[in-house]
Amino acid sequence: MGDTLQHLMAGFSVAAMPSNLMVAAIGALVGTIVGMLPGLGPINGVAILMPLAFALKLPPETALILLASVYMGCEFGGRISSILLNVPGDAGAIMTAMDGFPLAKQGLAGVALSLSAWASFAGSLVATIGIVLFAPLLAQWALAFGPAEYFALMCFAFACITGLMGDAPLKAALAAVMGLSLSTVGLDSNSGVYRFTGGDVHLSDGIQFIVVVIGVFSISEILLMLEQHLQSNGIMKVTGRTLFTLKEMAHTWWTTVRSAVVGFVVGVLPGAGATIASAMTYSMEKRLAGSSGKFGEGDIRGLAAPEAANNASAAGSFVPMLTLGVPGSGTTAVMVGALALYNITPGPALFEQNPDLVWGLIASLFVANVMLLFINIPLVGVFARLLQTPNWILVPGILAVSAVGVYSVHATTFDLMLMSVFGVLAYLLRKQGVPMAPLILGFVLGDMMEQNLRRALSMTNGEVGILLESTISKGLWTAAVVMVVVPPLLRWRARHSAKEVAAS
Secondary structure, X not given: OHHHHHHHHHHHHXXXXXXXHHHHHHXXXXXXXXXXXXXXXXXXXXXXXXHHHXXXXXXXXXXXXXXXXXXXXXXXXXXXXXXXXXXXXXXXXOXXXXXXXXXXXXXXXXXXXXXXXXXXXXXXXXXXXXXXXXXXXXXXHHHOOOXXXXXXXXXXXXXXXXXXXOOOHHHHHHHXXXXXXXXXXXXXXXXXXXXXXXXXXXHOOOOOHHHHHHHHHHHHHHHHHHHOOOOOOOOOOOXXXXXXXXXXXXXXXXXXXXXXXXXXXXXXXXXXXXXXXXXXXXXHHXXXXXXXXXXXXXXXXXXXXHHHHHHHHHHHOHHHHHHOOOOOOHXXXXXXXXXXXXXXXXXXXXXXXXXXXXXXXXXXXXXXXXXXXXXXXXXXXXXXXXXXXXXXXXXXHHHHHHHHHHHHHHOOHHHHHHHHHHHHHHHHHHHOOOOOHHHHHHHHHHHHHHHHHHHHHHHOOOOHHHHHOOHHHHHHHHHHHHHHHHHHHHHHHHHHHHHHHHHO
């Protein structure tokens, strides 16, 4: 422990250099802006700035601090459009919209934004402390996860989705199946066969995430706004309060801590990511709240849980990157590429060969989180005023940002038409009470689930026993069954008890 603290202090001396502080502040601000733009996300933010960092001939530790700050800033910024417009900035912010947007509709946009900023800060802080204390141990634990364990983890994540189903499990299950179906479109990486493309070359690479998420959330939300004939003075009311109270913070305290721990552990698993972490923690907190919760209607715990989890997961993804040389997420994969530009190979030897870089990066995560909190809290009032924008400006603005984000992927009008189709279909489904979050989660997790299943079965020539072979797999399958079976039983018991009371 003493050596760890000494290394951390040395890292703070690197992070506290004026040039590195300035770079961290710039990265945090840029990341927040990029994160709030639907569809861009942290991968694009880091990828855009990586060539700039190399072209400016920044030292490797400074370049990595810049990219890490952008990454954390994007995780902070993704919540803004989720809360204000019901349009997730990236996949990790999908669950934030579940309660964040209802809070904004109740006039509590400022409270939701400030509370989510605090939860994001707390989640990142817990995860960064976890990196300092447990990185080598967790890296060894992550090595125990093979394809079979990852497949079981994906199934457990889908079981957690049942917590989002409420009183309409069939509708939510339908949405999840639709998402899984969409994830199968495109070139099969194993056989090289085109699947469900209809012979259209535009679908050969599959359906892009941004096309689905913008269509399902942004376009359908615009159609709902137009249908409701909202007044021209803005989408919704905004109260004068822009900051959360100590009572509200205390109400979400243990939710934030629990979600941060779970998010960090999930983030350590390469490829698991913030999407799984936020879905798991949202479902967990909804069950823990029981009848006292109003999840999906504007419960602040439903806002704090995914925000703490996805930021903790982002920080946790640095563990496998630094200790094993295995990217923990798509964004850290880009950062591994940045290290390659400097002829630096991440892995176990990195802590010995480049201690200034490693511990400077870890210390910069602490610094960047503090900067992001102080950047985001004062801007809450500015962000909340977006809701006071007249609809004749706001609706075309949302549509323009959405269209630019989708068009920028492949620069083709086909994606714009596909976005519109998804938007109309999502609008019709939402009118029938079908939730969209399971659809997006099914789409995001579907490809990972299929690939890990195939890898596991290929190791045993098709023997399915490998899926239940390890202790980890057995534990995850057991937890998944509990998640699926127990909630309906509890609901049946509650209804049965209510009938007995009424009869008496």
